[in-house]
């Protein structure tokens with residue numbers, strides 16, 4: 836719902852991409868993992884996979900490891916091809932005071948439903964519909980709630 840890479844509100848999917856750079860007996864690896872939008876999946880797949888293909892196998896362990904990284908990236912990427920693209924009007928959600936006021940009356944409902952183990956995305960979309968805000972704003976609202984709650988516990 837909110838891309839963990841660029842922060843935009845768009846359809847996201849969980850991915851894990853790996854990059855390896857082999858330098859003789861050393862290796863440098865990089866991992867990108869999380870729920871990303873299609874644009875970020877595309878961007879990370881190509882840069883990380885191309886780097887791994889070019890200089891990923893120049894080492895002893897790397898030679899064995901790099902093909903697995905490339906295959907993993909490829910399968911993850913293929914699994915994302917059917918994903919909805921980022922809508923042209925997608926934006927980074929912001930929790931305005933107005934949005935918070937509209938979500939406010941549903942706070943108890945949100946908490947109850949999450950405590951009932953209902954899926955967060957379903958709850959967010961439902962509440963967003965009722966409160967006339969975006970699911971991303973509901974997500975930010977819940978994050979703010981959790982953060983406020985943590986502060987309370989510290990005291």
Ligand SMILES: [Zn+2]
Nearest residue numbers: 838841872875
């Ligand atoms: Zn993104």
